[in-house]
Amino acid sequence: MYVQPVGTPKLELDTPALILDLDVVEANIQRMADFLRDKPAKIRPHMKTHKTPALAHKQLAAGALGVTCAKLGEAEVMAAAGIKDILIANQIVGRLKLERLMSLARSTDIMVAVDDEQNVADLDEAANRWGVRPRVLVEIDNGTHRCGVQRGERTIRLASQVAESRNLRLAGVMGYEGFAVFIADAEERAAAARGAMEILTGAADDCRSSGLEIGIVSGGGTGTFDTSGAFPGVTEIQAGSYITMDGRYKGIGLPFECGLSVLCTVISRPRPGVLITDLGMKQISHEFGMPHVLNVPGASLTKLSEEHGLIELADPPSVPHQPGDTLEILPTHGDTTINIHDYFFAVRGGLLEAVWAVGARGKSR
Numbered sequence: 001m002y003v004q005p006v007g008t009p010k011l012e013l014d015t016p017a018l019i020l021d022l023d024v025v026e027a028n029i030q031r032m033a034d035f036l037r038d039k040p041a042k043i044r045p046h047m048k049t050h051k052t053p054a055l056a057h058k059q060l061a062a063g064a065l066g067v068t069c070a071k072l073g074e075a076e077v078m079a080a081a082g083i084k085d086i087l088i089a090n091q092i093v094g095r096l097k098l099e100r101l102m103s104l105a106r107s108t109d110i111m112v113a114v115d116d117e118q119n120v121a122d123l124d125e126a127a128n129r130w131g132v133r134p135r136v137l138v139e140i141d142n143g144t145h146r147c148g149v150q151r152g153e154r155t156i157r158l159a160s161q162v163a164e165s166r167n168l169r170l171a172g173v174m175g176y177e178g179f180a181v182f183i184a185d186a187e188e189r190a191a192a193a194r195g196a197m198e199i200l201t202g203a204a205d206d207c208r209s210s211g212l213e214i215g216i217v218s219g220g221g222t223g224t225f226d227t228s229g230a231f232p233g234v235t236e237i238q239a240g241s242y243i244t245m246d247g248r249y250k251g252i253g254l255p256f257e258c259g260l261s262v263l264c265t266v267i268s269r270p271r272p273g274v275l276i277t278d279l280g281m282k283q284i285s286h287e288f289g290m291p292h293v294l295n296v297p298g299a300s301l302t303k304l305s306e307e308h309g310l311i312e313l314a315d316p317p318s319v320p321h322q323p324g325d326t327l328e329i330l331p332t333h334g335d336t337t338i339n340i341h342d343y344f345f346a347v348r349g350g351l352l353e354a355v356w357a358v359g360a361r362g363k364s365r
Contacts, residue, residue: 046240073363181223
């Protein structure tokens with residue numbers, strides 16, 4: 001990898017480059033910590049957003065309980081970076097993955113989600129072979145209708161099975177109100193989140209009424225952090241995108257700023273009203289809509305091919321950009337954009353301060 005020296009001005013970096021504004025990111029971390037300071041819930045930030053141990057350690061230093069991972073591979077990267085308290089907010093199934101999970105349990109206090117009786121039995125058997133006792137959260141379907149069991153007898157039965165397993169520790173319950181996090185109207189979003197948290201905390205209370213010990217009640221996303229993080233009975237939230245933000249989340253008016261962009265270069269101006277850049281689908285995602293051109297009024301990114309981006313200009317004479325000039329593009333979805341880059345170019349005050357490998361990039365297994 002060719003890396004320009006620390007102190008290089010941001011706009012002079014080789015492109016395409018994934019840019020992280022450290023002042024903004026650190027302010028976002030602090031803003032979340034300040035919000036939760038007087039709340040019973042704490043942050044267990046999701047690593048699926050930034051996938052980078054250096055950023056995880058910044059979040060831990062600001063008071064995070066531990067980290068949340070989507071995949072076993074992400075958890076392995078975080079464990080290798082010295083992080084011990086890790087939740088895999090997902091079901092780990094199959095012999096190969098169970099062996100990896102139990103190996104990880106030897107060096108970390110790992111937690112994993114379950115929603116199936118056979119999976120609990122398989123986890124217990126694998127843990128017995130490895131001589132470990134991982135923690136388990138029963139996942140509740142609190143409205144997203146993805147993974148999770150329904151509140152009621154099924155939840156109690158599954159939690160009881162975990163509690164009775166010799167090699168597992170019942171830690172609590174979790175649920176994700178993903179259906180609510182992008183609701184544009186703040187009051188509607190809050191109402192949806194409250195409904196989801198009522199289901200989740202109700203499931204925890206049901207288990208307690210049946211004599212089961214429930215310590216952790218985990219949920220919450222960036223879009224619902226203020227409702228879920230303040231809801232009675234919730235002990236931790238799994239928000240991830242707040243640290244960098246993106247165009248879609250910013251569009252619903254959250255109190256975090258966008259600290260992520262992709263720097264690109266104009267490689268052609270074939271017509272006065274068109275700029276062609278070296279930024280395509282292999283450098284930025286667009287499943288949440290086309291990314292936004294920053295700091296060029298009237299400029300719209302209208303087409304992405306594999307290695308090219310086409311920008312149309314509403315007022316061509318006002319835009320001086322020519323081949324060789326650089327532009328910043330705001331992703332509409334940060335998580336999937338970060339996952340296609342090898343490195344963050346971390347800048348402060350417009351100057352390069354550090355280059356960090358996106359350590360869990362592509363860790364989908």
